[in-house]
Amino acid sequence: xxxxxxxxxxxxxxxxxxxxxxxxxxxxxxxxxxxxxxxxxxxxxxxxxxxxxxxxxxxxxxxxxxxxxxxxxxxxxxxxxxxxxxxxxxxxxxxxxxxxxxxxxxxxxxxxxxxxxxxxxxxxxxxxxxxxxxxxxxxxxxxxxxxxxxxxxxxxxxxxxxxxxxxxxxxxxxxxxxxxxxxxxxxxxxxxxxxxxxxxxxxxxxxxxxxxxxxxxxxxxxx
Amino acid sequence: xxxxxxxxxxxxxxxxxxxxxxxxxxxxxxxxxxxxxxxxxxxxxxxxxxxxxxxxxxxxxxxxxxxxxxxxxxxxxxxxxxxxxxxxxxxxxxxxxxxxxxxxxxxxxxxxxxxxxxxxxxxxxxxxxxxxxxxxxxxxxxxxxxxxxxxxxxxxxxxxxxxxxxxxxxxxxxxxxxxxxxxxxxxxxxxxxxxxxxxxxxxxxxxxxxxxxx
Numbered sequence: 001x002x003x004x005x006x007x008x009x010x011x012x013x014x015x016x017x018x019x020x021x022x023x024x025x026x027x028x029x030x031x032x033x034x035x036x037x038x039x040x041x042x043x044x045x046x047x048x049x050x051x052x053x054x055x056x057x058x059x060x061x062x063x064x065x066x067x068x069x070x071x072x073x074x075x076x077x078x079x080x081x082x083x084x085x086x087x088x089x090x091x092x093x094x095x096x097x098x099x100x101x102x103x104x105x106x107x108x109x110x111x112x113x114x115x116x117x118x119x120x121x122x123x124x125x126x127x128x129x130x131x132x133x134x135x136x137x138x139x140x141x142x143x144x145x146x147x148x149x150x151x152x153x154x155x156x157x158x159x160x161x162x163x164x165x166x167x168x169x170x171x172x173x174x175x176x177x178x179x180x181x182x183x184x185x186x187x188x189x190x191x192x193x194x195x196x197x198x199x200x201x202x203x204x205x206x207x208x209x210x211x212x213x214x215x216x217x218x219x220x221x222x223x
Numbered sequence: 224x225x226x227x228x229x230x231x232x233x234x235x236x237x238x239x240x241x242x243x244x245x246x247x248x249x250x251x252x253x254x255x256x257x258x259x260x261x262x263x264x265x266x267x268x269x270x271x272x273x274x275x276x277x278x279x280x281x282x283x284x285x286x287x288x289x290x291x292x293x294x295x296x297x298x299x300x301x302x303x304x305x306x307x308x309x310x311x312x313x314x315x316x317x318x319x320x321x322x323x324x325x326x327x328x329x330x331x332x333x334x335x336x337x338x339x340x341x342x343x344x345x346x347x348x349x350x351x352x353x354x355x356x357x358x359x360x361x362x363x364x365x366x367x368x369x370x371x372x373x374x375x376x377x378x379x380x381x382x383x384x385x386x387x388x389x390x391x392x393x394x395x396x397x398x399x400x401x402x403x404x405x406x407x408x409x410x411x412x413x414x415x416x417x418x419x420x421x422x423x424x425x426x427x428x429x430x431x432x433x434x435x436x437x
Contacts (some may be wrong), residue, residue, distance in 0.1 A: 003238070006268040027272045027273075027291075028291070028295045029288060029293075029295075030269055030272070030288055030289050030290075030291050031289065031387045032296070053309075053352075077352050077353070078350045078351065078352040079348060079349075079350050080349070080350035081295075081350075084253055088348060091348055092348075098349075100349050100351060101351075102351050102352075102353070102354070102355040102356060103271065103313065103351070103352050103353040103356060104313030104316060104317050104353060104354075104355070104356035104360075105308075105356075107309040107310045107312070107313045108310060108313065108317075110309075110310070111310040117406055122317065123317065123359050123360075124317055124355045124359055124360075125355045125385055126359070126389075127336075127389070127390035128355060128386065128387045128388065128389070128390075129341075129386045129387075130351065130355070143390075155230070161377060171289045172287065172289040172290045172300070172307075173272050173273050173274050173289055173290055173291060173306055174289035175272070175273055175306055175307070175308050176272050176273050176308065176309050177308070177309050178308065179308040179310075180309060180310045199421075207308075
């Protein structure tokens with residue numbers, strides 16, 4: 001019997017190694033797998049490369065992981081926010097490396113990794129400083145820049161419902177990066193509000209099929 | 224002369240958004256356009272974090288942390304609205320599926336180049352978000368801004384001095400003094416506020432403006 005459900009958050013994150021590349025779902029606090037992040041902080045892996053849209057809000061979740069000094073590099077689109085003081089301080093002190101990627105390029109690079117695409121050409125960022133030194137091509141009179149996929153060792157995402165095969169649904173706009181990050185990581189770890197029996201999630205509405213998921217853990221306090 | 228305030232600019236932009244349009248309103252000033260969309264038109268608002276059919280802010284106590292807009296403010300979903308993941312959301316933007324995108328700007332050039340993401344100051348922490356995707360993706364890109372900076376310099380310029388967000392992407396610029404259309408390598412003036420002449424507008428901007436034929 002296949003059972004991807006693990007009993008504890010610490011079990012879910014136990015093999016995240018020093019130097020790992022880790023995708024973390026969420027758009028700001030919406031969809032952020034806060035309890036998995038807390039488990040990663042307790043687990044202590046360091047020298048991590050983190051992929052997220054932002055660089056942490058306030059002092060909890062991703063911001064707390066940065067504050068714990070476990071992150072060497074962050075790949076994101078929008079680090080600077082009114083409440084990104086943890087990142088701001090580390091960045092100004094030269095203690096964290098930033099790769100700034102336009103949001104759609106970030107999403108598509110993650111999607112490309114999961115879909116086995118070697119590279120793609122996008123019009124976004126052509127002619128801007130974020131595309132300096134990047135290979136360009138003119139296709140049918142339009143200008144494009146090349147972008148490469150972003151793969152990860154692990155993805156940490158938050159779902160609403162899950163079953164033991166790892167089929168997932170999400171809640172409202174918390175879906176954001178979850179479905180694509182699940183496809184782009186070797187090991188996808190999911191925290192979910194509810195675990196249901198096989199067949200209880202209508203197959204017509206499963207958003208992430210279980211093939212993309214390795215571990216599921218229920219978090220009781222999740223909305 | 225009769226300068227428009229921000230609410231009046233937003234109301235003027237809203238007039239030009241037709242029934243059935245799929246629209247993204249950028250963070251900041253452009254979000255004010257939503258307050259002026261005529262109630263008798265069905266207009267679909269897109270939010271890049273994964274919402275179509277976005278509704279107004281919820282009542283107090285009705286906020287849902289999983290239902291926020293691109294500015295991370297609580298919003299609602301209208302009946303018929305939909306959620307989708309980030310790659311689909313940016314496919315809508317980059318793939319030319321949005322009819323209109325309304326953005327703020329530091330500068331717009333006479334060729335339609337847009338600068339709105341970064342001041343270029345060395346100590347500024349850069350953050351781009353979806354700005355570059357919005358700039359190049361929609362069928363029409365509207366900018367709304369004050370025409371002049373606080374120190375009186377035109378933000379509509381021959382060449383942008385701030386780092387670009389997109390090249391040749393802006394089609395229309397709504398300002399507190401005039402509305403400009405950028406097409407065929409020219410800047411047309413399609414509306415002027417009362418009491419402002421084309422000549423003084425040319426002087427303010429330093430650009431070879433062309434009166435749009437009525």
